[in-house]
Amino acid sequence: MTDIAANLARIQARIAEATARANRPAGSVTLVAVSKTNPAEAVAAALAAGQMVFGENRVQEAAGKFPPLRPAWPALRLHIIGGLQTNKARDAVRIADVIESLDRPKLATALAEAMAKEGRAPEMLVQVNTGEEPQKAGVPRAEAEGFLRACREEWGLPVRGLMCIPPAEEDPRPHFHYLAELAGRHALPVLSMGMSADFEAAIACGATHVRVGSAIFGARG
Ligand SMILES: *Cc1c(COP(=O)(O)O)cnc(C)c1O
Numbered sequence: 001m002t003d004i005a006a007n008l009a010r011i012q013a014r015i016a017e018a019t020a021r022a023n024r025p026a027g028s029v030t031l032v033a034v035s036k037t038n039p040a041e042a043v044a045a046a047l048a049a050g051q052m053v054f055g056e057n058r059v060q061e062a063a064g065k066f067p068p069l070r071p072a073w074p075a076l077r078l079h080i081i082g083g084l085q086t087n088k089a090r091d092a093v094r095i096a097d098v099i100e101s102l103d104r105p106k107l108a109t110a111l112a113e114a115m116a117k118e119g120r121a122p123e124m125l126v127q128v129n130t131g132e133e134p135q136k137a138g139v140p141r142a143e144a145e146g147f148l149r150a151c152r153e154e155w156g157l158p159v160r161g162l163m164c165i166p167p168a169e170e171d172p173r174p175h176f177h178y179l180a181e182l183a184g185r186h187a188l189p190v191l192s193m194g195m196s197a198d199f200e201a202a203i204a205c206g207a208t209h210v211r212v213g214s215a216i217f218g219a220r221g
Contacts, residue, residue, distance in 0.1 A: 004042060005049035007216045008033070011199075015210065018203040029203055032079050032192070034213030037220045040065045046216070047073050055100075055211050057082025059091045067095060080122075081163070081192075081211055083137035086110040093118045100125040100163040100192050102151065103139045112155040123160045125192055126151065128182070130175040131167035138164065141178070148186055161190025161208070172198045176205035 011031060019029050034055040035043050043054060043065060052075045056062035059080060066078050079098040089110035092099055102108060102124045115121050126148055129138030139147045151157045162183045166175035176193050183191050183206075194202025196215035203210065214220060 004045040004216060008046060008049050008051050011212055011215055014200060015203065018200040022204045022206075024203070029207060030209045032081070032209050032211045033216050034081065034195075034211050035065070035217060036061065036082075036213065038217045040069070042217055043069065047076070051216075053077045053079065055079040055081040055213075059084070059088040059095070063091055063095050079192075079209075079211075090114040090117065093120055093122060096122045098123045098125065098160075101127045101137060102157070102159070103127045103129075103137050103147075105147070105150065108147075108151055108155045108157060112157060115157075121158050123190070124151070124157050125161045125163040125190060126159055127163045127165075128179060130164045130178055131170065133167055136165065144182060145186075148188075159188070161188045161192065163192040165195075166193075166198075173201055173205060176202050176207070180206040 015029050015031060019026060030053055032053050032055040033046050033051050036057045062078060070076055077097040078095060079100055080092050080096045081100045084092055084101045084107060086106050093111060093114040099122050127138040128144050129136050129140055132140055151159045162179050164175055164179045166172035179193055180191055190209060191207050192209040192211060193207045194210040196212050199210035199212055
């Protein structure tokens with residue numbers, strides 16, 4: 001059994017050190033604990049240890065785990081971080097506080113409709129495919145600016161920031177710098193980047209949210 005509380009404390013300490021090293025204010029980086037594939041008991045253990053912000057990549061799985069926890073944990077925040085199908089947009093809007101994987105016009109339309117129907121407006125992050133990987137979700141670099149503008153002007157979506165997943169085999173820092181620069185140009189305050197292997201580098205590059213899974217919950221089966 002993984003010691004989730006000890007792992008959380010260790011990651012929070014490393015986040016605090018990386019934040020200080022970057023001369024950034026204490027508390028300016030939020031840990032999103034990525035609980036995908038882990039059972040509700042693992043989430044409960046993290047909540048008991050004081051972790052309130054979680055990331056899930058599948059809407060169906062998140063819909064089973066999180067709504068039952070909300071009454072006991074009103075401060076809980078759920079981020080949907082995985083590629084989102086348009087037919088899952090309504091469920092995502094219903095259960096999420098933040099949707100990090102907005103990446104195409106069809107999904108923007110579906111989310112805008114779902115928000116109107118549900119009377120709920122989760123924060124949105126635009127995912128950018130910074131490595132231009134064909135198999136990966138995210139808007140291509142060249143289309144990012146136009147898509148950001150359209151999200152605000154055409155669909156009225158509450159876009160608050162950007163998210164990326166750099167290619168696994170590359171130095172992630174040029175990708176983090178690119179995303180930070182793009183966010184700065186658009187006055188977007190939220191930058192979700194960095195995972196178990198590279199969250200300290202992401203903090204040095206300006207991440208406001210790091211998404212850490214296996215370093216908290218153990219290797220996924
Ligand atoms: C799984 C996942 C993570 C966490 O990855 P770890 O390497 O386990 O920390 C972060 N972001 C996204 C989008 C993921 O799907």
